[in-house]
Amino acid sequence: MRVADLPLPDILRDFVIRERGIQELYPPQEEAVRKGLFDGKSIVMCTSTATGKTLMAELAMINAVLTKGVKAILAVPLRALAYEKARDLRIYEKLGVRIAVTTGEYDKEDAWLMNYDIVVTTYEKLDSLLRHKAEWLRQVGVLVIDEIHYIDDDKRGPTIESIIAKVKALGLSTQLLALSATIGNAEEIANYLDADLVVSDWRPVKLKEGVYYDGVIYYSDGSRALIKDLGNPVLSLVMDTIVNGGQALVFTNSRSNTVKLAQQIAHYICNYGAKIIEPGTLMKISNSIIEASQSKLLGEELARVVKCGVAFHHAGLDMDARSIVENSFRDRLIKAVVATTTLAAGVNLPARRVIIHEYRRYEPGIGMEELPVMEYKQMAGRAGRPGLDPYGEAVLIARSEDEIDYLIRNYISARVEDIRSKFLTDKNLATHILSAIASGYASSIDDVMRFVSSTLGYVQGGFQKNEFLRDLLKRKIDDVINFLVESGFLERRNDNVVATPLGSLLNNLYLDPYTANTYIRGLKARDETNDLGYTHLIIQSPEVPRLRVRRNEFDDYLELVLDNWDYLLIKPPITRDEIENGEFEDEEIEDYLSTVKTAVMLLDWANEVSEDDLYKNYDVGPGDLRVYSDLMDWLASAVARLAGALGMRRHEERLNLLKWRLTYGVKDELIELVVNLEGVGRARARALYNAGFKSVEDIANADPRVISMIRGFGDKLARSIIEQARRLTKEGRVVKPSTINLGKEG
């Protein structure tokens, strides 16, 4: 099927042909069109990576915007992905389509989105918009849920199901497009979503899969390849790919492994294979990485391997450094990238050979776990660059001869797992039932049953067909409601259930009832505490990634716990005496110490410890800090609002200041500068402050020539911040730390 023949507006067709250079559809894309993609039919597309699902979703959205004047929503699992997708979609602005991206700020309805045609967002934010019942949602004609296999995820899955249930309950008549990697039970998912299914294992480039052991690749089709053994399996496989004109993508299970492997390959290339790289260009790229990196240490570590045509890639890197690596790989200047498995889902970065260094991964609290087949298939799916590589190859590495067969059986020839709903666990039910009631989607047990009946959990649990099971479920829901009533979040009124003001607040703040209970318990433990006590309370949310405590750090953190015993609002699972007398096993206190270490790191950040030291001391990179900063913005203000609602003024005041410090990584005195001025982060704010510009007013009265001389500023930025400062001062809109967010509740 030719793009020129598609039932789309001329400008859109021409655009795809001209700007995207795409003339002909891939077979699964064609099937989607035949099944009514452009006629408003709901469709689940379940095909390998890089088979053009995203393109089809884009065309369906743009087509609906242009021809029907409706809006479209694209929901993705991660914040960083939302920004990436929005950036990709911006090319359609040339057609007059307005693209917006919104994440976080769960307490807002975001009426401004009214003025946009396509809204890119995360599952959580979409759920939150549906809780606020924003008026513009009525105009949504297309809803795309990307990576719908996340329904299997314990946290994100129930959110997706809740979105589906809310869309149904609102009676929105939208076309639903769900995009998925290969899954076992695609048909079941399509049935659940009332959608047609496009399922296919077609790929644009042929894929060979095999297992490497001791100098040989054993392919699943029975053939073999001899590889020059350089003493290290990854190195041997990577060099074999590069000398044959290809590029390699290596997946491993930890950040330290990405660095270590990249260094080994870089060392080899620079010493023995310098002919295959372009040193001059790589030197430039490596300098731009140093410039783009907030942590010079991490930047330099990366720059050193990039000089030899190799890179490592993980979520700790700055966004800019990551983009440079990705683009240089696409331009074939970087020959090999070693990444953590988190990369497999997001970035579109194909390579001739994909090497899976480790098929097991450490899961906190569980130990080493084997990767699911789905994840292997997603990694393998990255093999083969269309138009560049004659074929793609995915290679697992065996550690013993026995493992060769094991890996072929359990990964290459294995069936991909089914996805299973996690909606009906107590915790997820409590979260989403509270949300359904507080947002007005349900006001009685029967309503809640109806709401729950729109979830995959209901379908997979067989409740539709079995009255006995339905009764059990009803009782379970009743128990959950009792728990929410006892917690003070819901109230029974005759046969109905309504949210209390506290319950509504949780719903607006996007807090789950379990975390909220922990927060409330902590706040009630004391009238006031120190910064460590507050930060430690804030990070109790399971959303906050925790730092692991090494054995040799145990004593230091135990001492810190004892020193701050009275101030810690959430106490360890063992008593003070037990700690002092050493009457405990390390495992009993490990998780608790993790929370303490995480809080200490965040406080260091708020005390302006440099990005380099944070990286050195905690292995936390700028990419991680961005994630933490977003979480603090949400959770620290949520705890402050809770304190306000509970009439705890002192807590509220302290938390309102700490919130900004934890979000921006600054001491009190810089809050005014970072909060008010765009383009001023912690480093620039500190430079301004040290140069005597301590308030917005100081800057409004400044001479641009003086500011442009300060480190980190040029003419343009100096003028911009002075202009901002003058405008804010003139309009009386300068936000002062002491008034920020204070006294909103109550």
Ligand code: ADP
């Ligand atoms: P998916 O969402 O399945 O991972 P994408 O839509 O991101 O796949 O497409 C992967 C790459 O293939 C993109 O670079 C895209 O522009 C390109 N592509 C998509 N459809 C076609 C096609 N029919 N012909 C050529 N290239 C295509």
